[in-house]
Each structure stands twice: as structure tokens, then as C-alpha cells.
Amino acid sequence: AQKITQTQPGMFVQEKEAVTLDCTYDTSDQSYGLFWYKQPSSGEMIFLIYQGSYDEQNATEGRYSLNFQKARKSANLVISASQLGDSAMYFCAMREDLVDSGAGSYQLTFGKGTKLSVIP
Amino acid sequence: DTGVSQNPRHKITKRGQNVTFRCDPISEHNRLYWYRQTLGQGPEFLTYFQNEAQLEKSRLLSDRFSAERPKGSFSTLEIQRTEQGDSAMYLCASSFRQTPSYNEQFFGPGTRLTVL
Numbered sequence: 222a223q224k225i226t227q228t229q230p231g232m233f234v235q236e237k238e239a240v241t242l243d244c245t246y247d248t249s250d251q252s253y254g255l256f257w258y259k260q261p262s263s264g265e266m267i268f269l270i271y272q273g274s275y276d277e278q279n280a281t282e283g284r285y286s287l288n289f290q291k292a293r294k295s296a297n298l299v300i301s302a303s304q305l306g307d308s309a310m311y312f313c314a315m316r317e318d319l320v321d322s323g324a325g326s327y328q329l330t331f332g333k334g335t336k337l338s339v340i341p
Numbered sequence: 342d343t344g345v346s347q348n349p350r351h352k353i354t355k356r357g358q359n360v361t362f363r364c365d366p367i368s369e370h371n372r373l374y375w376y377r378q379t380l381g382q383g384p385e386f387l388t389y390f391q392n393e394a395q396l397e398k399s400r401l402l403s404d405r406f407s408a409e410r411p412k413g414s415f416s417t418l419e420i421q422r423t424e425q426g427d428s429a430m431y432l433c434a435s436s437f438r439q440t441p442s443y444n445e446q447f448f449g450p451g452t453r454l455t456v457l
Binding site: 225264265266268271312314330332334 | 372374386430445447448449450
């Protein structure tokens with residue numbers, strides 16, 4: 222089974238509107254972290270936001286917020302007031318702490334990404 | 342600029358040749374990761390260093406791949422006898438464990454490898 226599932230290959234949003242990018246995850250660990258990265262056409266991965274599995278409040282960073290629903294194993298990214306510069310690939314990723322196995326390398330497992338296009 | 346740097350940015354080689362990539366992490370970061378990203382996919386984990394010790398390797402890392410991080414600073418990733426299937430973007434990331442649960446990874450710009 223895929224550990225990270227992003228079901229939207231592509232999304233369009235009007236400039237200044239909000240958009241939600243979906244992400245569901247699969248893990249049996251109790252301790253894990255969820256990340257969103259942005260990858261513009263230049264290729265560099267840019268960290269956007271982080272949510273820990275024990276965090277009770279949804280993470281927010283400027284125009285980015287993470288809608289964390291632990292029971293449903295979803296970690297959707299919400300971008301408010303979209304800008305043209307937001308057009309890029311967006312990747313959801315999970316870090317499993319593997320506390321029980323002691324294997325905590327903190328590697329990230331990524332989804333396949335969602336291509337967001339902001340329309341003027 | 343004090344971010345993660347990678348060289349070269351692009352590499353074109355012929356099948357069967359050896360190639361080596363370099364990654365310079367953020368200076369105080371003790372953890373270094375290599376990922377591979379093929380077209381239309383998210384990055385996939387290859388290997389991980391904590392200081393100079395290579396602590397984990399993915400099954401994706403065949404015998405033709407070797408990575409080093411001498412002295413716990415920069416790292417090199419070598420691919421021997423390249424195959425067309427090795428064509429991908431090779432990403433390096435680094436992090437510093439500040440708290441047990443955060444560990445944000447900072448990525449470099451990547452090296453794009455094309456094997457003809």
C-alpha cells in the first residue's frame with residue numbers, strides 16, 4: 222500500500238482564491254511527522270509546513286495551513302489568497318519515527334505530487 | 342548563500358560510464374540524505390548519513406551506487422557503469438536534530454543526470 226497518497230495530479234485555482242491540496246497517509250507508528258514541500262520548475266524542494274502526530278493544533282505558516290485529521294489519516298494543505306508564484310508541484314511527505322524498531326533515520330516518504338496552476 | 346549546494350547541476354553521460362555527484366550541506370547540519378526523483382514522481386530515499394556514518398541504505402541503492410561522507414562534511418554519490426534507468430534528478434538534503442520530532446530537511450537544487 223502507498224504510504225502517501227495524493228489523489229489530485231493537477232489543480233487549477235483562480236488568483237486570490239483559496240485551494241486545498243489533498244494528502245492521505247498510512248502508518249502504524251504513533252510518532253510521525255507530516256511535511257509539505259513546494260517544487261517550482263527550477264527543481265529545488267522548498268519546505269512549507271510541518272505537522273507532528275502529537276500536535277493538537279493545525280499548523281499554520283503565513284498563507285499555508287495544514288488541515289490535520291488524525292483519525293482519517295489526512296493532512297491536507299490549504300493555500301489562501303493564491304498568487305501566480307504559487308504555481309508549482311506540491312509534495313506531501315511523511316517521516317516515520319519508527320520508535321519501536323529503533324530505526325529512526327527520519328527519511329521522508331513522498332507522494333507523487335499535485336501540480337498547482339494559478340490562473341490570473 | 343548558506344543553503345545546501347550540489348554540483349554539478351546537470352550531467353550527461355554515456356551508458357557504462359561512471360559519474361560522481363557532490364553535495365555540500367548546511368554547515369552545522371549533521372544529517373545528510375540522498376534522494377532520487379524520476380519524472381512525474383516524488384523523491385525516493387536512497388541513503389542517510391549521521392556525521393560520517395552511513396546508517397541506512399534503501400534497496401534502491403544497488404551495488405553500482407556508493408555514497409561517502411568523509412569527515413562528516415560534504416558527501417559524494419558515485420554511480421558506476423551507468424544505465425539509462427539511472428536518468429533522474431538526484432537530490433541532497435540536510436538537517437540538524439533540534440528537537441526529537443521536527444527535523445526539517447533542507448534540500449539542494451539537485452543534479453539532473455541524463456544517461457544516453
